[in-house]
Amino acid sequence: MSQEFVLETRGLTKEFRGFTAVDSVNLQVKEGNIHALIGPNGAGKTTLFNLLTKYLPITRGDILYRGKSIAKMKSSEIARLGVVRSFQISAVFPHMTVLENVRVALQRPMGNSFHFWKHEKVLNQLNDRAMDLLESVGLEEYADNITVELPYGRKRALELATTLAMEPTIMLLDEPTQGMGLEDVDRVTELIRKAAVGRTILMVEHNLRVVSKLCNQVTVLARGTVIAEGDYASVSANPQVKEAYMGSEADEEQETAS
Amino acid sequence: MAMTETTKARVSAVQESKKAANRRRIMIYLALLAVALIAPFLAYPVFLMKILCFALFACAFNLVLGYTGLLSFGHAAFLATGGYFTGYLLSQHAVTPEVGILVGTLAAIILGTFFGLLSIRRQGIYFAMITLALAQLVFFFYLQADFTGGEDGMQGVPRGYLFGFIDLENNLSMYYFVLAVFLIGFMLIQRTIHSPFGQVLKAIRENEPRATSLGYNVDAYKLVAFVISAGLAGLAGSTKTVVFQLASLNDAHWHMSGEVILMTLVGGVGTLVGPIVGATFVLTLTHQLAQSALGDWVNVILGVVFVACVMAFRAGIVGELQKFAKKNFK
Ligand SMILES: Nc1ncnc2c1ncn2[C@@H]1O[C@H](COP(=O)(O)OP(=O)(O)O)[C@@H](O)[C@H]1O
Ligand SMILES: [Mg+2]
Numbered sequence: 346m347s348q349e350f351v352l353e354t355r356g357l358t359k360e361f362r363g364f365t366a367v368d369s370v371n372l373q374v375k376e377g378n379i380h381a382l383i384g385p386n387g388a389g390k391t392t393l394f395n396l397l398t399k400y401l402p403i404t405r406g407d408i409l410y411r412g413k414s415i416a417k418m419k420s421s422e423i424a425r426l427g428v429v430r431s432f433q434i435s436a437v438f439p440h441m442t443v444l445e446n447v448r449v450a451l452q453r454p455m456g457n458s459f460h461f462w463k464h465e466k467v468l469n470q471l472n473d474r475a476m477d478l479l480e481s482v483g484l485e486e487y488a489d490n491i492t493v494e495l496p497y498g499r500k501r502a503l504e505l506a507t508t509l510a511m512e513p514t515i516m517l518l519d520e521p522t523q524g525m526g527l528e529d530v531d532r533v534t535e536l537i538r539k540a541a542v543g544r545t546i547l548m549v550e551h552n553l554r555v556v557s558k559l560c561n562q563v564t565v566l567a568r569g570t571v572i573a574e575g576d577y578a579s580v581s582a583n584p585q586v587k588e589a590y591m592g593s594e595a596d597e598e599q600e601t602a603s
Numbered sequence: 604m605a606m607t608e609t610t611k612a613r614v615s616a617v618q619e620s621k622k623a624a625n626r627r628r629i630m631i632y633l634a635l636l637a638v639a640l641i642a643p644f645l646a647y648p649v650f651l652m653k654i655l656c657f658a659l660f661a662c663a664f665n666l667v668l669g670y671t672g673l674l675s676f677g678h679a680a681f682l683a684t685g686g687y688f689t690g691y692l693l694s695q696h697a698v699t700p701e702v703g704i705l706v707g708t709l710a711a712i713i714l715g716t717f718f719g720l721l722s723i724r725r726q727g728i729y730f731a732m733i734t735l736a737l738a739q740l741v742f743f744f745y746l747q748a749d750f751t752g753g754e755d756g757m758q759g760v761p762r763g764y765l766f767g768f769i770d771l772e773n774n775l776s777m778y779y780f781v782l783a784v785f786l787i788g789f790m791l792i793q794r795t796i797h798s799p800f801g802q803v804l805k806a807i808r809e810n811e812p813r814a815t816s817l818g819y820n821v822d823a824y825k826l827v828a829f830v831i832s833a834g835l836a837g838l839a840g841s842t843k844t845v846v847f848q849l850a851s852l853n854d855a856h857w858h859m860s861g862e863v864i865l866m867t868l869v870g871g872v873g874t875l876v877g878p879i880v881g882a883t884f885v886l887t888l889t890h891q892l893a894q895s896a897l898g899d900w901v902n903v904i905l906g907v908v909f910v911a912c913v914m915a916f917r918a919g920i921v922g923e924l925q926k927f928a929k930k931n932f933k
Binding site for chain 2: 398400419420421422424425429430431432436437438439440441445448449450452453455457458459460461462463464465467468507511
């Protein structure tokens with residue numbers, strides 16, 4: 346098998362009591378790409394992420410990381426391989442300091458995470474690296490803040506720094522700019538661009554402006570199946586994609602109206 | 604490296620304030636220790652020992668509920684296991700008390716590992732149900748087994764000579780030994796919480812899916828915390844048996860699992876000294892009420908305290924005091 350693809354799925358399917366949320370998806374993520382996964386609400390994007398990282402058991406199909414199946418692995422093992430995800434809802438440790446958030450990610454490779462008899466000050470040797478990571482996302486001056494106190498956009502930046510601390514080969518980002526103001530969207534877009542150097546990114550993104558600026562490959566999901574694939578220009582010209590989006594937007598308007 | 608001078612200064616400032624907080628904490632601990640050291644001259648030592656044993660039991664329980672986020676409804680099994688094993692060894696094999704206590708603790712650790720392996724994957728109420736069911740199994744086993752004395756319990760356990768030469772029949776010697784056991788247990792918990800392992804536990808409690816996505820096998824960490832807790836609960840039970848020279852089915856009953864939840868919640872779940880305060884409060888209240896004319900109303904009053912605590916003072920005595928202190932002295 347070629348190792349061209351970092352992550353690949355074959356016939357990946359997830360059924361919830363008869364309802365097929367992800368339907369025979371064949372996804373191929375190329376090394377070094379910033380790959381967007383788009384599609385209307387309820388298309389199955391988050392479910393697909395949950396399958397890729399085994400947060401949900403898969404019904405059928407296979408997942409390959411660099412050509413090897415990871416379908417039987419545990420979530421934590423997949424993370425240790427270098428496939429690291431973020432979450433649609435901001436995922437930080439709210440009552441730890443900003444520095445501690447990043448440090449938790451740096452700590453595991455030290456090999457002392459089960460040492461309940463040691464004082465936590467042994468972790469201080471990670472502070473310099475943690476500060477560097479915080480600096481890379483512009484959070485160094487918040488290092489000692491309790492994380493809940495951060496504004497939303499900063500929390501997402503912290504999440505990115507924590508994910509980067511894992512030195513992932515591929516990052517799965519679920520709507521990293523969701524719920525942000527324009528300014529934050531631009532900042533996070535830049536952060537992702539920087540973070541993408543030397544690694545692969547698969548991201549769910551609703552903001553098509555971000556997708557067009559950032560991503561060199563786009564997969565469109567609707568009702569659990571892939572309906573289009575390619576670069577942004579070709580995908581956005583696809584009539585099926587237009588229809589899927591129009592349909593869902595009409596739905597959403599109805600939802601908000603009701 | 605890339606760290607700027609200002610951020611370095613900030614980090615050291617925070618470390619300074621942490622150090623100051625540490626100093627304050629050490630002062631408080633020293634004051635409490637002084638009280639504990641003179642207490643047997645001011646109050647009835649056996650009652651104080653009872654408080655220390657239950658305080659250790661509650662602290663152990665708090666490691667699971669407060670610091671790992673697991674509601675165990677089966678901790679009575681560990682308390683009783685420690686008690687029965689120690690009682691059996693002291694009565695039948697004439698070992699020295701420290702050996703009896705060590706073996707009792709070890710038995711609780713083994714049982715805790717077994718409980719943990721069967722239950723740790725479950726969340727919330729399912730975890731509570733499985734631990735309860737397993738503890739009931741243990742209860743019926745102790746009810747039927749010969750060596751426990753069934754419903755009569757194990758009576759007249761000799762306290763013996765600590766290390767072969769300190770006579771524990773002397774209540775004062777016994778008290779200081781129990782105090783030492785308690786302090787060892789308490790310090791182990793305090794260290795566990797402030798260790799690299801404790802950091803991971805905190806992360807798991809705060810956001811379990813995120814901890815998993817950082818590569819932590821969260822079940823393994825929860826299991827270790829659960830086993831430490833079971834062992835310390837066993838240690839409390841073993842020590843209690845030596846103090847009271849008795850091991851009984853009461854300790855294995857699900858009431859006991861409920862009582863330790865009550866103590867922890869009343870004192871303040873997830874605070875280091877909360878369970879100590881809670882155990883003291885509940886035991887003192889029970890003791891006072893039992894001596895008053897109220898008799899059987901004890902449980903009703905305890906129930907009311909519990910409801911008040913859960914509804915109005917969710918953080919418990921220590922938790923509410925901490926909140927108050929933060930608001931007014933900052
Ligand atoms: N745990 C679950 N149980 C049942 N149905 C689910 C579950 N998770 C998601 N779904 C359903 O699967 C579909 C896809 O959801 P999701 O993956 O969250 O969509 P997206 O992230 O693309 O908006 C939705 O219809 C949703 O209701
Ligand atoms: Mg989603």
